[in-house]
Amino acid sequence: MSKLVIVGTVAFDAIETPFGKTDKILGGAATFIGLAASQFNVDAAVVSVVGGDFPNEYLDLLSNKNLDISGVEIVKEGKTFFWSGKYHNDMNTRDTLATELNVLADFNPVVPEDYKNAEVVMLGNLHPLVQMSVLEQMNKKPKMVILDTMNFWMDCALDELKAVINKVDVITINDEEARQLTGEYSLVVAAQKIHKMGPKYVVIKKGEHGALLFHNENVFFAPALPLKEVFDPTGAGDTFAGGFAGYLTKTADYSFENMKTAVIYGSTLASFCVEKFGTERMLQLQDREVYQRLNQFKQLTKFEIILE
Amino acid sequence: MSKLVIVGTVAFDAIETPFGKTDKILGGAATFIGLAASQFNVDAAVVSVVGGDFPNEYLDLLSNKNLDISGVEIVKEGKTFFWSGKYHNDMNTRDTLATELNVLADFNPVVPEDYKNAEVVMLGNLHPLVQMSVLEQMNKKPKMVILDTMNFWMDCALDELKAVINKVDVITINDEEARQLTGEYSLVVAAQKIHKMGPKYVVIKKGEHGALLFHNENVFFAPALPLKEVFDPTGAGDTFAGGFAGYLTKTADYSFENMKTAVIYGSTLASFCVEKFGTERMLQLQDREVYQRLNQFKQLTKFEIILE
Numbered sequence: 135m136s137k138l139v140i141v142g143t144v145a146f147d148a149i150e151t152p153f154g155k156t157d158k159i160l161g162g163a164a165t166f167i168g169l170a171a172s173q174f175n176v177d178a179a180v181v182s183v184v185g186g187d188f189p190n191e192y193l194d195l196l197s198n199k200n201l202d203i204s205g206v207e208i209v210k211e212g213k214t215f216f217w218s219g220k221y222h223n224d225m226n227t228r229d230t231l232a233t234e235l236n237v238l239a240d241f242n243p244v245v246p247e248d249y250k251n252a253e254v255v256m257l258g259n260l261h262p263l264v265q266m267s268v269l270e271q272m273n274k275k276p277k278m279v280i281l282d283t284m285n286f287w288m289d290c291a292l293d294e295l296k297a298v299i300n301k302v303d304v305i306t307i308n309d310e311e312a313r314q315l316t317g318e319y320s321l322v323v324a325a326q327k328i329h330k331m332g333p334k335y336v337v338i339k340k341g342e343h344g345a346l347l348f349h350n351e352n353v354f355f356a357p358a359l360p361l362k363e364v365f366d367p368t369g370a371g372d373t374f375a376g377g378f379a380g381y382l383t384k385t386a387d388y389s390f391e392n393m394k395t396a397v398i399y400g401s402t403l404a405s406f407c408v409e410k411f412g413t414e415r416m417l418q419l420q421d422r423e424v425y426q427r428l429n430q431f432k433q434l435t436k437f438e439i440i441l442e
Numbered sequence: 443m444s445k446l447v448i449v450g451t452v453a454f455d456a457i458e459t460p461f462g463k464t465d466k467i468l469g470g471a472a473t474f475i476g477l478a479a480s481q482f483n484v485d486a487a488v489v490s491v492v493g494g495d496f497p498n499e500y501l502d503l504l505s506n507k508n509l510d511i512s513g514v515e516i517v518k519e520g521k522t523f524f525w526s527g528k529y530h531n532d533m534n535t536r537d538t539l540a541t542e543l544n545v546l547a548d549f550n551p552v553v554p555e556d557y558k559n560a561e562v563v564m565l566g567n568l569h570p571l572v573q574m575s576v577l578e579q580m581n582k583k584p585k586m587v588i589l590d591t592m593n594f595w596m597d598c599a600l601d602e603l604k605a606v607i608n609k610v611d612v613i614t615i616n617d618e619e620a621r622q623l624t625g626e627y628s629l630v631v632a633a634q635k636i637h638k639m640g641p642k643y644v645v646i647k648k649g650e651h652g653a654l655l656f657h658n659e660n661v662f663f664a665p666a667l668p669l670k671e672v673f674d675p676t677g678a679g680d681t682f683a684g685g686f687a688g689y690l691t692k693t694a695d696y697s698f699e700n701m702k703t704a705v706i707y708g709s710t711l712a713s714f715c716v717e718k719f720g721t722e723r724m725l726q727l728q729d730r731e732v733y734q735r736l737n738q739f740k741q742l743t744k745f746e747i748i749l750e
Contacts, residue, residue, distance in 0.1 A: 224627065319532065322670045343651040346668060355665040355742050360654060362630045394745040428747055434663050435743050437702040439736055 138178040138383040139249045140167050141268045142258020142282075142372070143238065144188070144196075144206060147412060148218040151225065151366050159412040160192045161217065163258035163282065166369035169416040170376025170403045171256070172199035173424065174384040179249040181205035181268060183241045185212040195417060205246045212237035225364045226341060245271040253277045253386065256379040257302065258372060259284050262294040269301055278388050280304040281333070282375045285311050300332035303388075306375050308339045321346060322353070335393060337378070339371055347397050349390045356397045357434060359405040359427065366411045370404045373416065377403035402427050446486040446691040447557045448475050449576045450566020450590075450680070451546065452496070452504075452514060455720060456526040459533065459674050467720040468500045469525065471566035471590065474677035477724040478684025478711045479564070480507035481732065482692040487557040489513035489576060491549045493520040503725060513554045520545035533672045534649060553579040561585045561694065564687040565610070566680060567592050570602040577609055586696050588612040589641070590683045593619045608640035611696075614683050616647045629654060630661070643701060645686070647679055655705050657698045664705045665742060667713040667735065674719045678712045681724065685711035710735050 147161030164182045171178050179202035184193075186209065197203050213236040221228045243264055250273040257265040259282050269279065281302040287295045288311065299305060305328060313319055316327040325336040325348035336348040342364070344357040377400035378393075385392055402424060409415045455469030472490045479486050487510035492501075494517065505511050521544040529536045551572055558581040565573040567590050577587065589610040595603045596619065607613060613636060621627055624635040633644040633656035644656040650672070652665040685708035686701075693700055710732060717723045 320670050320672075322668045340651070343648070344665070353668055353742055354745070355668070356745075357652070357663040357665065360630045360661055360663070362628050364628075391746070395747055398745050398747060432747065434661055435745075437662070437664075437706050437743075438699070439703055439706060439740065 137252035139252040141181040144182040145215040150220040163372045166372035167376035170373040171380030174380040176383040183207040185214040186210040188214045209237045254383040257281045262298045304335040305333040306337040354394045373407040374400035374404040445560035447560040449489040452490040453523040458528040471680045474680035475684035478681045479688030482688040484691040491515040493522040494518040496522045517545045562691040565589045570606045612643040613641040614645040662702045681715040682708040682712040
């Protein structure tokens with residue numbers, strides 16, 4: 135069975151949306167990526183760091199999903215990374231209310247020995263130097279390295295970010311970030327420029343407007359499922375990336391055709407993530423529900439055209 | 443052969459985009475709808491009004507596409523409707539610089555006798571009372587009435603608009619307008635509310651983010667083709683509607699399945715419209731190019747999932 139290494143934050147989130155607010159709940163990029171990837175029963179390890187304040191029961195939630203957490207360092211005297219944000223009424227924009235790096239400030243990731251030969255590496259949103267360090271620890275070249283990042287690193291660590299972008303096969307990035315990274319408004323032109331920075335595959339996430347997968351001259355588009363209600367968008371992008379990485383790891387098929395299917399799985403899982411606060415919906419998710427929703431995706435996009 | 447009646451403006455547009463600006467050129471909802479519908483070689487009539495200042499060569503452009511223009515009234519002593527707008531750098535938002543109603547202010551549409559039994563009626567964006575008057579002139583119930591409208595009429599003629607919405611089978615409307623009309627942010631919920639106002643089919647146009655077709659519990663999504671460059675978005679929504687109406691008229695199949703294909707044709711034609719100023723691209727368009735782009739749409743959205 136193929137192995138997957140996931141690096142990213144395991145954190146506390148406090149979220150406010152028009153529908154309500156939470157105290158500190160389980161969050162973090164690696165958490166959402168791991169929960170999504172665990173849907174595929176792959177052999178996945180999470181590399182992260184938490185403080186002594188992090189409840190064992192949260193770590194148990196991850197290991198109960200068969201995620202290897204031996205690479206999650208616990209800094210007893212430290213505090214866990216904390217993010218707090220408030221979503222606006224449109225649910226597409228948010229204000230960050232607080233970001234406390236805490237133990238993340240001095241994080242030196244350590245990939246567990248058993249996972250240094252993993253076929254797939256998912257670099258979740260973190261300082262690009264941390265992402266690079268994980269790549270450098272791999273003792274053979276992974277079949278597929280996937281990078282997620284955000285505008286914050288473009289503002290304050292652009293050179294380091296470009297260095298890691300140059301080492302990856304796939305980048306997942308949202309539309310505004312793709313524009314910021316390239317200075318191009320057209321996503322087609324932005325994707326072309328990002329190809330030249332290294333990644334053979336570029337996934338541009340457009341939130342409620344779906345996602346685009348670019349590979350040279352080929353483009354694939356996956357819509358987001360139109361939902362009656364988006365309850366909390368936190369983690370949707372990470373869940374997308376985790377579904378994408380998990381599906382590729384499970385199938386061990388890294389072709390463009392299979393990557394399209396991976397994008398559909400990512401979109402499907404993300405459509406569940408937003409239905410409840412934080413990780414709640416992902417923790418309850420049943421295979422049966424995933425199959426039903428994949429079928430909805432087929433119905434949503436299927437059409438017949440006979441070209442004369 | 444099925445017949446199509448199109449009502450809407452035939453106008454002068456002056457457009458400014460980041461790529462340049464035009465003097466007064468051929469524009470208007472009925473113009474774009476007619477040019478798109480003419481791709482399907484249907485028997486279509488345009489019902490509209492122009493002033494004595496309107497060049498014969500513009501009318502010839504329409505009749506050369508086999509559009510019946512006997513329903514285009516020429517008010518010799520009047521001036522043609524004029525719209526001028528400036529697009530912002532994102533090409534998604536624009537400012538209206540001038541709107542001169544001129545002959546449109548007293549427009550009484552007259553449907554040509556030969557077209558009063560048309561199977562399909564496309565009510566382009568105009569005062570809802572004008573749209574209603576066209577419907578009332580039909581001497582048998584059309585198989586399919588399609589309405590396009592905009593937020594302006596929601597602001598200043600809401601009751602009249604609701605009366606005409608109640609009489610149509612399909613409404614095409616953009617996302618912000620759907621939200622304004624219903625007070626609902628979720629497009630799924632907005633579509634449900636619009637169903638209750640009358641239309642069995644609701645098409646929500648999202649510009650560069652594609653279009654959604656709702657019919658009871660069914661949803662279909664058509665992406666917009668990702669383009670390297672959007673040169674001038676003017677008329678894209680009307681071109682979409684004209685492609686949709688033209689395809690339904692040609693096939694005379696008003697099922698949901700066929701309507702999906704009509705949405706794809708509408709999106710395909712709109713993707714050409716934005717490539718040049720005004721009607722320029724649509725006037726040059728070759729069947730061969732349309733087929734190529736339909737094929738691109740298939741590639742863009744096709745994926746394989748085997749549900750276990």
